[in-house]
Amino acid sequence: MREYEKLMEKIHILEYHQKLLLKLVENPKLPFYKLIIEKGLTEADVESFFRLCGDLCEELGKQKAEGFVYFHPLFNKLSAFLPANINMKETVEACLGQKLYEPLFKEFEKYI
Structure with missing residues (x-):
């Protein structure tokens, strides 16, 4: 049964990457989608990334309102979240x- 689950997971990843490839065909200037495919990220990985980026954007806005000018802790938080095969x-x-999330x-x- 374990092999079946692995195979199904790979099929889901391929289906997700296929959707992204179709978007890339329409607009080849989507480098984040290309990165997702190149690094083999799952849809769940990307959804988690987007959630974290939304939270970090909110935190950035709050910190800017409070007069912060250095945001390295937010940078470090995202950096720690990324899979090992992806760099900041x-x-x-x-x-x-x-x-x-401009x-x-x-x-x-x-910081890079």
Whole structure:
């Protein structure tokens, strides 16, 4: 039964990547989608990433309102979350290239 579960998981990943590839065919300037496929991320991985980025954007806004100018702890939080095969530089560049969470990743760009 274990092999069946592994196979089903791979099929789900392939289906997710296929959806992203169709979006890339329509618009090849989606570097974050390309990164997802290259690194073999699952849909659950990406959803968790987006949730964390939403939370970090909220926190960034609060900290800016309070007068903070250094956001390295937020950078470190995201960096610790990423899978080992993905680095912050490529993540920041891909998200900025796709205009995802721009205020957050523009701040993070300063740390790479």
